[in-house]
Amino acid sequence: MYLNDLIRFLRIPSISALPEHAPDVRHAAEFVRDWLDRAGLDNARLIEGAGNPLVRAEWSGAPGKPTLLLYGHYDVQPPDPLDEWISPPFEPTIRDGNLFARGAADDKGQLFILMEAVAQGLRERKTLPVNVKFLIEGEEETSGQHIESYMPSHASELHADAAVICDTAMFAPGLPTLTTGLRGIVYGEIQVQGARSDLHSGDYGGAAPNAVEAAAQIICALKDRAGHILIPGLYDRVEPPSPAELNAWKRLPFDLEEYREKEVGARALTGESGIPLFERIWARPTLELHGIRGGFTGEGAKTVIPARAVAKISLRLVPDQRPEEVLNQLLAAIDQATPCGVTARFELLAASPPCLVDPGHPLIQKAAEAMQKVFGRETVYVRCGGSIPIVGLFAQALGIPSVMMGFGLPDDNIHAPNEKLSLLNYSRGIEAVTEYFERSGRD
Amino acid sequence: MYLNDLIRFLRIPSISALPEHAPDVRHAAEFVRDWLDRAGLDNARLIEGAGNPLVRAEWSGAPGKPTLLLYGHYDVQPPDPLDEWISPPFEPTIRDGNLFARGAADDKGQLFILMEAVAQGLRERKTLPVNVKFLIEGEEETSGQHIESYMPSHASELHADAAVICDTAMFAPGLPTLTTGLRGIVYGEIQVQGARSDLHSGDYGGAAPNAVEAAAQIICALKDRAGHILIPGLYDRVEPPSPAELNAWKRLPFDLEEYREKEVGARALTGESGIPLFERIWARPTLELHGIRGGFTGEGAKTVIPARAVAKISLRLVPDQRPEEVLNQLLAAIDQATPCGVTARFELLAASPPCLVDPGHPLIQKAAEAMQKVFGRETVYVRCGGSIPIVGLFAQALGIPSVMMGFGLPDDNIHAPNEKLSLLNYSRGIEAVTEYFERSGRD
Numbered sequence: 001m002y003l004n005d006l007i008r009f010l011r012i013p014s015i016s017a018l019p020e021h022a023p024d025v026r027h028a029a030e031f032v033r034d035w036l037d038r039a040g041l042d043n044a045r046l047i048e049g050a051g052n053p054l055v056r057a058e059w060s061g062a063p064g065k066p067t068l069l070l071y072g073h074y075d076v077q078p079p080d081p082l083d084e085w086i087s088p089p090f091e092p093t094i095r096d097g098n099l100f101a102r103g104a105a106d107d108k109g110q111l112f113i114l115m116e117a118v119a120q121g122l123r124e125r126k127t128l129p130v131n132v133k134f135l136i137e138g139e140e141e142t143s144g145q146h147i148e149s150y151m152p153s154h155a156s157e158l159h160a161d162a163a164v165i166c167d168t169a170m171f172a173p174g175l176p177t178l179t180t181g182l183r184g185i186v187y188g189e190i191q192v193q194g195a196r197s198d199l200h201s202g203d204y205g206g207a208a209p210n211a212v213e214a215a216a217q218i219i220c221a222l223k224d225r226a227g228h229i230l231i232p233g234l235y236d237r238v239e240p241p242s243p244a245e246l247n248a249w250k251r252l253p254f255d256l257e258e259y260r261e262k263e264v265g266a267r268a269l270t271g272e273s274g275i276p277l278f279e280r281i282w283a284r285p286t287l288e289l290h291g292i293r294g295g296f297t298g299e300g301a302k303t304v305i306p307a308r309a310v311a312k313i314s315l316r317l318v319p320d321q322r323p324e325e326v327l328n329q330l331l332a333a334i335d336q337a338t339p340c341g342v343t344a345r346f347e348l349l350a351a352s353p354p355c356l357v358d359p360g361h362p363l364i365q366k367a368a369e370a371m372q373k374v375f376g377r378e379t380v381y382v383r384c385g386g387s388i389p390i391v392g393l394f395a396q397a398l399g400i401p402s403v404m405m406g407f408g409l410p411d412d413n414i415h416a417p418n419e420k421l422s423l424l425n426y427s428r429g430i431e432a433v434t435e436y437f438e439r440s441g442r443d
Numbered sequence: 444m445y446l447n448d449l450i451r452f453l454r455i456p457s458i459s460a461l462p463e464h465a466p467d468v469r470h471a472a473e474f475v476r477d478w479l480d481r482a483g484l485d486n487a488r489l490i491e492g493a494g495n496p497l498v499r500a501e502w503s504g505a506p507g508k509p510t511l512l513l514y515g516h517y518d519v520q521p522p523d524p525l526d527e528w529i530s531p532p533f534e535p536t537i538r539d540g541n542l543f544a545r546g547a548a549d550d551k552g553q554l555f556i557l558m559e560a561v562a563q564g565l566r567e568r569k570t571l572p573v574n575v576k577f578l579i580e581g582e583e584e585t586s587g588q589h590i591e592s593y594m595p596s597h598a599s600e601l602h603a604d605a606a607v608i609c610d611t612a613m614f615a616p617g618l619p620t621l622t623t624g625l626r627g628i629v630y631g632e633i634q635v636q637g638a639r640s641d642l643h644s645g646d647y648g649g650a651a652p653n654a655v656e657a658a659a660q661i662i663c664a665l666k667d668r669a670g671h672i673l674i675p676g677l678y679d680r681v682e683p684p685s686p687a688e689l690n691a692w693k694r695l696p697f698d699l700e701e702y703r704e705k706e707v708g709a710r711a712l713t714g715e716s717g718i719p720l721f722e723r724i725w726a727r728p729t730l731e732l733h734g735i736r737g738g739f740t741g742e743g744a745k746t747v748i749p750a751r752a753v754a755k756i757s758l759r760l761v762p763d764q765r766p767e768e769v770l771n772q773l774l775a776a777i778d779q780a781t782p783c784g785v786t787a788r789f790e791l792l793a794a795s796p797p798c799l800v801d802p803g804h805p806l807i808q809k810a811a812e813a814m815q816k817v818f819g820r821e822t823v824y825v826r827c828g829g830s831i832p833i834v835g836l837f838a839q840a841l842g843i844p845s846v847m848m849g850f851g852l853p854d855d856n857i858h859a860p861n862e863k864l865s866l867l868n869y870s871r872g873i874e875a876v877t878e879y880f881e882r883s884g885r886d
Contacts, residue, residue: 143743143744183645185645185746187744187746188744194709195707195708195709196707196708196709197708199707200829200858201729201731201733201757201759202626202628202759202827202828202829202830203724203827203828203829204707204724204828205724205729205731205759205828206670206713206714206715206720206723206724206727206729206759206828207702207707207712207713207714207720207723207724208707208709208712208713209709209710209711209712209713210713210731210732212732212733212734212735213662213666213731213732215659216658216659216660216662216663216732216735217663217668219656219659220659220660220663223656225660225782225783227649259650264638264639264642264647264650264651265638265639265640266637266638266639266651266652266784266785267652267783267784267785267786268652268783268784269650269651269652269784270649270650270651270652270653270782270783270784271649271650272649277649277650280649280650281646281647281648281649281650284649286644286648286649287648288644288648288653288656288746288748289653289655289656289659289738289749290644290655290738290739290745290746290747290748290749291655291737291738291739291740291747291749292655292659292735292737292738292740293740294734294735295732295733295734295735295755296733296734296755297734297735297736297753297755300586300792301586301630301631301755301757301792301793302733302755303628303630303731303733303757303829304733304734305731305733306732306733306734310740312738312739312740312744312745314644314744314746316644316645316648316649339668339713340668340710340711340713341709341710341711341712341713342709342710343710349743349744350744384645384646385645385646385647385648385649386643386645386646386746387645
């Protein structure tokens with residue numbers, strides 16, 4: 001296995017969240033462009049715009065065959081806390097069959113699976129069984145908007161039959177996995193104002209409104225202790241997974257007690273009672289309070305009645321919920337829940353719709369078959385409780401499904417110290433994508 | 444009016460909360476000791492111990508007459524925010540009949556009222572109509588424990604018929620006021636632990652417990668939206684004020700709407716419905732959430748499920764509630780209110796009992812008469828919603844009532860920028876204390 005180029009790519013600290021790394025981010029974009037150029041892609045180029053450059057390149061030598069839009073990102077998360085890394089984050093190191101580095105799994109290593117599959121095809125056979133268009137961004141780890149503004153205005157250039165994304169994980173080692181659903185999100189701040197300024201709880205306790213308490217009361221009015229969301233209308237558009245999907249989830253190799261103890265590390269799991277875990281985290285809306293700021297939180301005892309509070313909350317959305325509609329339902333519920341004496345406003349910080357891809361789509365089916373052939377086990381279909389906004393964008397702006405073939409593993413430590421990629425998954429990934437190209441090119 | 448000595452006293456930045464001011468704190472103690480010595484008190488001295496020195500001095504030349512224990516403190520609050528002071532906090536300045544400086548009202552200026560009354564008597568008549576014992580501390584603004592450990596072991600030396608404290612405020616300008624009740628307090632932290640560490644709300648929303656939410660749920664279970672505390676047994680020992688006291692409060696000059704708008708600055712007042720304001724803030728227990736720490740509270744959107752939360756809460760207690768009993772009731776209620784999947788513990792940070800003094804006590808009556816004579820209006824009796832632990836200590840350790848003659852005003856900005864003392868109140872205060880000594884010495 002030839003890893004030198006990937007290792008060079010991983011050495012570039014292309015941390016998009018840190019302005020001092022802007023030159024490294026550009027360096028990584030140029031690296032990808034030059035690599036694709038040398039690999040025989042046409043018109044490898046940077047697309048400049050507001051934010052970090054996009055990288056595009058095409059190969060369209062298979063007329064009449066499907067076109068696949070190959071997506072990935074060359075930027076990475078910040079590496080802190082640095083002292084928890086066994087080997088430095090930007091000095092890629094192989095241990096126990098894993099390649100350790102920031103970006104090894106998310107997403108440089110997995111992007112390289114797509115790049116290598118294309119390059120090997122062109123190198124060995126001078127041709128590919130499908131047409132490919134690379135679209136690679138450098139702001140996935142920040143809230144960068146470049147690709148979001150670029151895509152709708154370049155829809156015809158980007159036209160394809162499906163997008164292929166290698167940026168998710170397999171459900172378990174050795175188990176080929178396709179992700180078919182993502183939750184959406186509505187994230188914002190509840191800003192509560194009580195009295196004009198903080199007051200002394202001795203003098204005013206029993207008279208003045210308490211903003212942090214009011215924030216707590218609003219939160220408690222939005223969700224009951226069983227995890228059921230109390231926002232009127234919120235569940236109206238929630239589509240239950242199909243019986244086939246639910247049955248498939250039941251067959252996933254999984255130990256609930258081990259998950260509780262080792263992965264979550266809590267006394268008990270929470271969430272809506274009577275609903276199985278995978279349905280709760282993949283196919284049900286959830287509401288979480290991410291933090292409250294307000295009042296006195298230092299050491300010792302200060303008897304203040306807080307005048308202001310900010311609570312960060314989000315709702316995860318599932319098909320067919322719509323972010324704008326959920327936002328309006330949330331605003332009405334906050335209004336209804338606001339206690340006497342305070343005002344509360346909600347500031348939206350992020351929103352994206354949920355998405356589903358149809359596992360029966362021929363280009364998804366072929367991905368499942370390709371992975372099954374390479375890994376020697378039947379491919380499983382899972383959803384993801386998080387949000388990958390690009391998938392919604394591909395559906396919305398280009399009208400195409402996303403094939404989420406992931407070769408990461410649940411313990412790859414993405415966004416954490418000691419991020420890694422299994423080298424076995426890396427080479428099998430390249431094989432699986434090559435096999436996928438083959439099958440997609442067959443009539 | 445001779446103000447030079449008070450101004451010298453106010454220039455000393457004796458901020459007990461800031462270790463770098465330790466020399467200033469000691470300087471203030473020595474200043475008081477030397478001043479009392481020159482004024483003709485006997486045995487003016489510092490009492491060393493754990494913490495800042497106490498100052499003691501006596502005059503016992505009136506055998507057979509009552510003995511009054513004169514209490515005050517020479518330490519002050521930190522002055523920040525400094526840029527909001529019109530004149531610097533430790534450069535005493537007179538404007539519009541007020542003396543502006545940190546400590547002007549709390550408590551150096553009011554302590555000087557007691558010191559000047561004694562000194563003038565000794566200077567002008569070489570005698571006093573009562574015996575006096577000064578007991579002055581330097582840790583009132585911190586949780587210093589020196590006086591608390593000192594008093595019980597020196598009870599016989601400190602024996603007196605009543606304590607006199609000038610450290611409260613008049614209900615309104617020109618209205619002589621005695622404080623006859625204080626609320627107690629039980630203050631602590633609720634520490635909640637959910638999952639082992641913060642988790643991603645996409646992956647784990649619907650499965651993992653949320654510690655900040657759990658803290659909010661516990662708080663909401665302890666008090667309803669109307670301000671009624673839901674802790675079982677909490678109200679059992681609450682003694683309603685006497686009809687006479689309630690009637691007296693009704694006659695206080697007070698505009699509820701102005702209080703809401705100008706003093707509290709909120710859309711509506713809160714607290715138990717159907718209970719008048721003064722009863723709510725003076726004679727009813729209240730529960731306040733002072734702040735919650737946990738989760739993400741920075742700028743932007745981070746989708747974390749917080750693993751830990753710390754909520755600061757306190758209960759204000761009224762007669763005849765007992766801190767230890769309330770603590771146990773609170774612990775049981777927190778236990779009962781803790782949602783599934785998390786653990787919650789309570790760490791006690793401060794506790795003091797409520798107290799009442801009997802307005803019919805002869806040494807309280809004489810104070811009311813003395814103030815009425817000087818101010819030309821009938822003295823009103825109020826309670827204070829806050830806690831002055833020393834009053835409980837005088838009752839407990841020495842078995843004596845506290846005469847709380849306050850000469851501050853509600854807008855004196857204690858603990859805030861531009862603290863002041865009305866010079867009219869200062870001189871009338873000295874007159875009133877002198878008159879009080881006279882009346883207390885009469886048979």
